[in-house]
Amino acid sequence: MSEFNEFEPIGRVTVDDRRRVPLGQTDATPGARYSVFQHPDGSILLRPVQSKESKQ
Numbered sequence: 001m002s003e004f005n006e007f008e009p010i011g012r013v014t015v016d017d018r019r020r021v022p023l024g025q026t027d028a029t030p031g032a033r034y035s036v037f038q039h040p041d042g043s044i045l046l047r048p049v050q051s052k053e054s055k056q
Contacts, residue, residue, distance in 0.1 A: 010025050010026060033049050034048055035049050
């Protein structure tokens with residue numbers, strides 16, 4: 001996973017029964033939208049996306 005060298009571990013979380021992951025340990029903004037990517041090894045990457053409304 002050399003493409004993830006710049007990421008820092010920030011803690012561990014547990015997926016709940018509804019497949020949600022808490023992001024309280026991150027600087028995620030409530031209501032923010034993210035693109036979700038999953039690697040075959042199970043790694044998950046969230047990338048912030050900007051909606052058209054927020055660009056105006």
